[in-house]
Amino acid sequence: MxxxxxxxxxxxxxxxxxxxxxxxxxxxxxxxxxxxxxxxxxxxxxxxxxxxxxxxxxxxxxxxxxxxxxxxxxxxxxxxxxxxxxxxxxxxxxxxxxxxxxxxxxxxxxxxxxxxxxxxxxxxxxxxxxxxxxxxxxxxxxxxxxxxxxxxxxxxxxxxxxxxxxxxxxxxxxxxxxxxxxxxxxxxxxxxxxxxxxxxxxxxxxxxxxxxxxxxxxxxxxxxxxxxKMQDMSLVPCTSCRYCCDGCPSKILIPDIFHALNTARLYPTDNRPRMFYNNLTSNSSVKASDCIACGQCESVCPQHLPIIELLQEAVSRLE
Structure with missing residues (x-):
């Protein structure tokens, strides 16, 4: 490493x-x-x-x-x-x-x-x-x-x-x-x-x-x-397979948002995750709050993550 x-x-x-x-x-x-x-x-x-x-x-x-x-x-x-x-x-x-x-x-x-x-x-x-x-x-x-x-x-x-x-x-x-x-x-x-x-x-x-x-x-x-140990502390276990992105009607970059969310969880007072998120969403013009909770992403996630719930957390932490 x-x-x-x-x-x-x-x-x-x-x-x-x-x-x-x-x-x-x-x-x-x-x-x-x-x-x-x-x-x-x-x-x-x-x-x-x-x-x-x-x-x-x-x-x-x-x-x-x-x-x-x-x-x-x-x-x-x-x-x-x-x-x-x-x-x-x-x-x-x-x-x-x-x-x-x-x-x-x-x-x-x-x-x-x-x-x-x-x-x-x-x-x-x-x-x-x-x-x-x-x-x-x-x-x-x-x-x-x-x-x-x-x-x-x-x-x-x-x-x-x-x-x-x-x-x-x-x-x-x-x-x-x-x-x-x-x-x-x-x-x-x-x-x-x-x-x-x-x-x-x-x-x-x-x-x-x-x-x-x-x-x-x-x-x-x-x-x-x-x-x-730091990385094992309550992180979203997303593997960035991006299966969730292919069929998302809102075109949300879910794995990238989870990268920012994980950093925000580890370092709640660090402003960098929000800076990354702002750049990411300004370039794609799509935010976590654009999720319509259709559930398509959760149906294909190999890790069976509660993606809708996690995106709501991203909204509260990063927007």
Whole structure:
């Protein structure tokens, strides 16, 4: 499941990639090409700098955001700013599908880095695709900046039985340190962004990376067991055979909605499942609430799932 172990501690590979100053261009604040410079110049002025070490097109994803960046020629604009010396490294943060990432990288070979959500819980998550996104970037030797290594704090506050599995191996290690070491043990990761809200959390992170120890094979196996336990917790056992889709009169993408629902069940405070659902339903123009309860899907489901009931849950959680 997890196969990439870093040979060099993360502190040795950061080097020039230390985030001394960074900025972002948000698609949703632009109404035309002229807004690129207006936003950028205001950011420089507010930060009191003449250039940014790192500058990102913010939150590329399938649909509106990526379309906006293409429409307003933001990739070429970013390279112009780099030529002017106002941006040292130009890239983007990404929240889309692996297919979109491949497309963007094929079309924009000039990209210096990509920022993705990456943690052990999302490695095989069919909404976030952390593992697949990592593999795409690593195969292309594109430097990776990691966001959400502790999944918004969720991996620092595991369910008691999961925390006990980690404590059995390292009684004095925090659960957050396991998540950080997982990300830090991956080749090609140059910077890890960890949101900290207390001095204790900062001290724990400093201790984790001050004497960084890549995960061992045995520790990977422990994490795999933790993830399996997490995935076994009240999830919809849909196998994505898609038999339910063929005869659905409303053309609802049932398995895809269940992927989002499962993630919402595991992480009720995470907004990503709703983002995925919104993109999915906006592209297909069909929502879970369009179910007419005809029962055709349930009659062909090999897993005998109560699909109508589950779609109603998706409506309450995701719409």
């Amino acid at each position: 997890f196969t990439h172990v870093l040979n060099n501690p993360v502190g040795q590979i950061v080097g020039d990639w230390f985030l001394a100053g960074s900025g972002i261009l948000p698609a949703w604040t632009m109404s035309g090409p002229m807004d690129r410079d207006l936003i950028f110049n205001e950011q420089l002025e507010r930060c009191g700098v003449s250039y940014f070490d790192f500058y990102l097109l913010h939150s590329l994803e399938d649909g509106n955001n990526y379309d906006t960046y293409v429409k307003y020629d933001c990739f070429r604009w970013g390279m112009q700013k780099k030529e002017e010396g106002k941006i040292r490294h130009f890239g983007f943060s990404f929240h889309g599908t692996p297919e979109l990432l491949e497309q963007v990288l094929n079309e924009h070979l000039e990209i210096d880095f990509v920022q993705i959500q990456l943690n052990y819980a999302d490695w095989n998550n069919q909404v976030v695709h952390s593992g697949r996104l990592y593999e795409i970037l690593h195969q292309r030797n594109i430097p990776i900046i990691v966001m959400e290594p502790v999944k918004g704090g969720m991996l620092a506050n595991l369910q008691p039985e999961l925390e006990e599995m980690l404590k059995a191996v390292h009684p004095d290690a925090s659960t957050a340190s396991w998540a950080l070491r997982f990300v830090g043990s991956l080749e090609g990761v140059v910077t890890i962004l960890s949101g900290m809200s207390t001095e204790e959390q900062m001290r724990d992170n400093l201790q984790t990376f001050g004497d960084f120890q890549p995960l061992t094979k045995e520790e990977y196996q422990v994490i795999e067991k933790v993830v399996k």
